[in-house]
Structures are given as C-alpha cells and as structure tokens.
Amino acid sequence: MQFNATSRSVQGSSASRRLRRAGRVPAIVYGGDAAPLSVELDHNEIYHALRKEEFHSSILSMQLEGKSSQVLLRAVQWHPYKQQVLHVDFQRVAAGQALHTKVPLHFVNAEASPAVKLSGAIINHVLTEVEVTCLPNDLPQFIEVDLGNIIAGASIHLADVKAPKGVTFPGASDIVIATAIAKPGGAAAEETAAE
Structure with a gap:
C-alpha cells in the first residue's frame, strides 16, 4: 500500500492547527539511520487508508518528493469525538533489520x-x-x-x-x-x- 506525503518545515501546535484547518495532517517519520522527518499528509487520503486493516499491519510505501520510502505505521492520534485524524507516527523500515x-x-x-x-x-x-x-x-x-x-x-x-x-x-x-x-x-x- 502506498500514500503521499509532503515535507513540512514549520512545527509547533499552532502550525499543526493551521494544517488541520487546511485539511492536512501532521506526521513524523523516525527510525533507521536518518534523523526524524516532519511531514504532512492529506486528511481524506490517510483517513480512508486507516480504515483498512492491511494499512495497520503492512509495510507501506511513502511517496515523498519523488522518492519512495518503506515505513510502518506506529501510532495514530484521533480527535476525541470528531472523525478526524490529528497526528500519525511512522517508522522507517530497513530490509535486514527485524x-x-x-x-x-x-x-x-x-x-x-x-x-x-x-x-x-x-x-x-x-x-x-x-x-x-x-x-x-x-x-x-x-x-x-x-x-x-x-x-x-x-x-x-x-x-x-x-x-x-x-x-x-x-x-x-x-x-x-x-x-x-x-x-x-x-x-x-x-x-x-x-x-
């Protein structure tokens, strides 16, 4: 399964609120040899992907600026009462690492x-x-x-x-x-x- 992501340079709670109002979801990609990377996702795309069981237990292909990375979904934060995704965590996957x-x-x-x-x-x-x-x-x-x-x-x-x-x-x-x-x-x- 694959999904699209965009780099995000501005961080913090007010920047995250602005993103959510614009229909985007703040996310982070961590693990592997690289530093943690802040990204943003399209809310509707990630919302529908999260409703599929295989999205939670598969190696995912993240498309970021023309490059594809292998990641694993680690955590999702939902709004307490709205059908809204607030934040997503992904972990990078290395082929030889358990x-x-x-x-x-x-x-x-x-x-x-x-x-x-x-x-x-x-x-x-x-x-x-x-x-x-x-x-x-x-x-x-x-x-x-x-x-x-x-x-x-x-x-x-x-x-x-x-x-x-x-x-x-x-x-x-x-x-x-x-x-x-x-x-x-x-x-x-x-x-x-x-x-």
Whole structure:
C-alpha cells in the first residue's frame, strides 16, 4: 500500500492547527539511520487508508518528493469525538533489520467446530492481534487461527498457532487467544428438559 506525503518545515501546535484547518495532517517519520522527518499528509487520503486493516499491519510505501520510502505505521492520534485524524507516527523500515509489531488474528472454522455445532458454545476472542518479530519481507498481513477442533470449555493458546515462515511470537506462549464458553442452558440443559 502506498500514500503521499509532503515535507513540512514549520512545527509547533499552532502550525499543526493551521494544517488541520487546511485539511492536512501532521506526521513524523523516525527510525533507521536518518534523523526524524516532519511531514504532512492529506486528511481524506490517510483517513480512508486507516480504515483498512492491511494499512495497520503492512509495510507501506511513502511517496515523498519523488522518492519512495518503506515505513510502518506506529501510532495514530484521533480527535476525541470528531472523525478526524490529528497526528500519525511512522517508522522507517530497513530490509535486514527485524521488526517488532502487532498483526491481526483472523479466526476461521468456528461454526464448524464441535464446540458450536454440538454444544452450542460461544467462541470468545480474547485477543484480536498478536505481537510478532520478523524481517520486513516476512511480515504477514494477518495470522489465521483455525478453531475447527475446539470443544466446549476449551481454550486455544498462542502455542497452538502455527507461526508463518520467518515469524516468531516473542513473550509467553501460554497466552489464551480464544475460548469456547458453553451457554448457560445450552444443549446439555435441553437434553435434561426433554427427559
């Protein structure tokens, strides 16, 4: 995914307010060997890009003064009640340098699992994203979690998820990412009522 940026020379809160009134968003690009760089973005372009999941978990191509740079979205500041982006942080990406970032989890086959089909359980997604470490070329847009074999009352831990090639999960592997919670008065209660 790519987006356009323009260099900004004037900084400070009053300059940022003027930018926002003009439909622009102040942003910063940091990391790598170069000094932090202040840029500005078109509000509508970045607002619509931020609504796409892959924009948050992909290596982005920033077009700045005819040059393309690889960056990763790090932080977004939103207005407390308006649909307005106030500030964006990007980190430069170096090809041989490992990244530490969060990637969304996509849960599949929940409806086909014994927990849902046989027990009428509810699948609870404890985590919706997970911390990963990998090289930029190995960064996945999402990680798929197969819930096809989960039974009622069981949990799926991070250790049960197969990491894509070149990706590792730093930290504890016993973190619960999904559980199958039996509904009160589910299938077992219906059988008792039928007797």
